[in-house]
Amino acid sequence: MKHFSFYHLVLLIALVVPASLLSQTIPSSSGIRPRIGLYGGVNINEHSANFSGLPGTPSCCPEYQSGSGLGPTFGLLYELPLTSQILLSLRGGFASTGGTLTANELTTVESNGVAVPMNIQHSIALTKTEIGVTGLFGWRLSDQLYAIGGLNAGYVLTASFFQKEQLSDETLQGTFENGSRIRHEFTGDVPNAASIQTAVQAGIGYELPLNREGSLLAVPEVTFSYALIPVTSEVPWKTHTVRAGIALKYSPVQHLNPPNLPPNNPDVPPQPPTPEIVASVTAHGLNKSGVESNVVQLEVEEFTSTDRRPLLNYIFFESASAEIPDRYQRISEDQTEKFETDNLYGLGKLSDHYQLLNIIGSRLRTMPNSSVRLIGTNANVGEETNNRALSLQRAESIRNYLHEIWGIDEKRLIVESRDLPSVASNATDADGQAENRRVEIVADNPAIVEPILLHDTVRQPTPPVVRFRPTVNSELGIRQWRVSVMQDGHILKRISGEGAIPEYIDWQVDLEKESIPRAPGQMFYTLQIEDETGKITETSPEAIRVEQITIYNKRRERLADVEVERYGLILFDFDQATLNDRHLAILKDIAKRVRPEATVVVRGYTDRTGDPARNQVLALDRAKKVAAQLDLPESQITVESSSTPPYDNAFPEGRFYSRTVIIEVRNPIREGDSG
Structure with missing residues (x-):
């Protein structure tokens, strides 16, 4: 029998009311739009227990410890963004959190004077449904990925069980004392089942725009709920849940109400109009010579490419530190056998430099007669003044990695130290000081530090640079701005800043290979402005046509290549x-x-x-x-x-x-x- 207490009612109200009040305190003119929607998915229920049977129900089970089950979940949601990074989510819906506890008991029975092994399968199948509310805070991790966490409280609708003990199907002989292979079959309500279930919930979601404006979203989500209250007060039994599903969210379009007409009173001056943001943006092309023209099309042509990338044979360090910075990629000894420089293409700018230690290690392994000098240096200012011990430690950290991970004999790794490098950068400038904190890798065989050769297909955009020219009139000043370029619902490029917007904003398409559009058709760009009061205005999407000229098409049509x-x-x-x-x-x-x-x-x-x-x-x-x-x-x-x-x-x-x-x-x- 379930018991609903005044305490449980207060708990539900305490969860719902603050969210409702907070949603009322956010002014609708803030420019941040709320969302409504629905969600659905499947509950993967994991049961943890520590009991041998339910009170009042005969059972011979030694101990139930775990079980699992599946069930549906669905409901409605309301979301209110508090800032551009944080949101409040309130959800209400139905969930099935049942499952089956199982336990195997190995025993022996005597048959015709012979001990026969017997496996008894004990099970309790729980049917449990509830309706509840969930209050969550969301934190945006990227443009589309976010994390959520909060508290769930639900009212239990049903909590019934079906128990049985059965001889295993693997045991083809024998029966219980009742002449059957099944005994202790019982069904009923879970005794003293909790009426309220609460749980701590956390998870992640990924927003997929379903329309150009981004007002309709499909959001795959995965969450985990850790139960705080047991299924019944009689025995230790909790239901934890992994939920996987999808939510559909809609941001209603805001319609401004017409202003109220002032009363017909000549003695009261009319209220001044609310300051508005007037914004627009145009796109222009910039050719390789820097000549600007109106851009109506971006042409992307594929070419076969050979890229000979030089190796910068320096490893740089933080101030007063001999620890190799995290941006330099390090691998385990087992991974060295699979390391290949051919896999470096397309990993982003400077990816080959951040693999420098592994490139050097791989080449030293394949050229066993070669050696390198590791010359540690310092900035010779502040803590590093005349600190050759630090320079030596930096060189030793490189030597240790090449020796311990790549197995290079220490006799081939000669460590040296000095203060400033032999060819030093400006020691009075912060950038120059950072450049002087390094280890130089000097090889006796030029092949150790020769450029890496990569073959691939490159995509060349024309024009190479798209220049956006914004026009903004904001009486209240600009807090921040953002230019976004999208294709087929995916963000190709975002450029943002704070304060006054510049005269023009350049997108270096040819230098940012990962942002080059990959499909023909159209891409769209917008300008978003937030003034000092938090009001946001976004321009209507403007289109730039995209044409793709592939190697396949050039070969098929016999075009010049x-x-x-x-x-x-x-x-x-x-x-x-x-x-x-x-x-x-x-x-x-x-x-x-x-x-x-x-x-x-x-x-x-x-x-x-x-x-x-x-x-x-x-x-x-x-x-x-x-x-x-x-x-x-x-x-x-x-x-x-x-x-x-x-x-x-x-x-x-x-x-x-x-x-x-x-x-x-x-x-x-x-x-x-x-x-």
């Missing part, structure tokens, strides 16, 4: 355009691969350090030196420079890789070429 080869030169001396021996060796190899009908683009870059105007001149000067070394006709080669660093300059490695010259060779594919 090229093979793209890319080469990178790094490690230029600070503020210098002089080519070193490593550069000259690579350029000599490139010159051999340029066909007479090929076109070559040489593009120079610099990092964020120093004067931007000087950097632009330096980037172009480096590109010109490279072009002159290739010694190609002017009609065949184009020399350019870019003011935008090609890598994230927040870390030292990004700045080193940005001091580069990229050579792109486009060789026309002739009849009979493979591919």
Whole structure:
């Protein structure tokens, strides 16, 4: 018999009322829209127990410990975003949390004077349903992924059981004392079953937009509920639940009510109009020469590609630390057998540098007669002043990894230490100090640190840069802004900032391969503005047509095609355009691969350090030196420079890789070429 107490009623009210009151305190003008919807799924019920039988019900079971079962769950939901990252969710619905407890008892019986093993299967099948409410807080982990956690309280509708003890089907002989293979069959209500069930609930969900505006969402969810109250007060028996299902959520479109007309009283001045946000955004294309034009189409063409990526043979460290930073990828000894540089393509910018320790370890393993010098250095300022012990510890941390994980003999790993590197960055600048905290890997065999060669299919966008030009009029100022680009409900790119919005916002499509659209059709862009009061305005989606030109189509239609080869030169001396021996060796190899009908683009870059105007001149000067070394006709080669660093300059490695010259060779594919 279930008992509903005043305490249980108070618990339900305490869960529901705060959520309702909080939803009333959030003004509808905040620009954050609530959601309504429904959910459904399956409960995977896991029962934990520690008893031999229910009170008043005969049982010979030694002990029930666990069981499981499945059941449906469904209901309605209401969500109220509190901020852009946190939401409040209130749900009410039905759940089936039953299952079957089972226990096997091994015994022996005498048959014709012989001891025969016997397996008795004990079971209690619980039928349990409830209706309840759940209060959850949600935390957004990314644009579409979020975590939820909270408390569930339910009123038990049914709690009945069916018990039996049965001889195992594997035991084909014998019966119980009643002449049957089944005994102790009983059914009824669970004695003193709890009327209220409460549980702590946590889980994750992933939002999938079902329309362009994102007002209708399909949300797969997985949650776990840990029961706080047992099924009955008579025995230790709880039901924990894993719930897997999907929710459909809808954000109602807000309609502004017409303003109330002021009373016909000439003595009372009319109220000033509420400040509005007026926003618009247009998209423009930026070609490789920096010429801007209206963009109505983004063309994405596939090419076969050979990418020769230079290796920066430096490992950088945090201030006063000899611990290898987490951004450098480390693997276990067992994983070394499966490591291949061919798997590095498409892992994102600087992925090959973050695998540097494993690349060096792999090459040292395959070249057993080669060795490396590990030269630890420091910034020689603050705690690191004259701290060669720290420099040595940094070199030793690299040696230990190569020895312990890759099995390289320590005699081949020569550690050295000094203060500033032999070619140091500006020691008075924070960026320069970070660049001087490093270990240099110097090999006696150039093959140990030679560029990695990757073959793949590249997708080249035209124009390479999409420039968004916003126009915003907000009387209350701008708190934050965001430009979003979407295709087929998926976010391709988001660019955001705080405070005043810039004159233009550039999307470097050609430098962000992961954001290039992969399907033909249309992509859409919007601008969202939040003013200082929290009011949000978003522009209507504007379309840019996307055309895909695949290698397959070019082969089928016999269109002109090229093979793209890319080469990178790094490690230029600070503020210098002089080519070193490593550069000259690579350029000599490139010159051999340029066909007479090929076109070559040489593009120079610099990092964020120093004067931007000087950097632009330096980037172009480096590109010109490279072009002159290739010694190609002017009609065949184009020399350019870019003011935008090609890598994230927040870390030292990004700045080193940005001091580069990229050579792109486009060789026309002739009849009979493979591919």
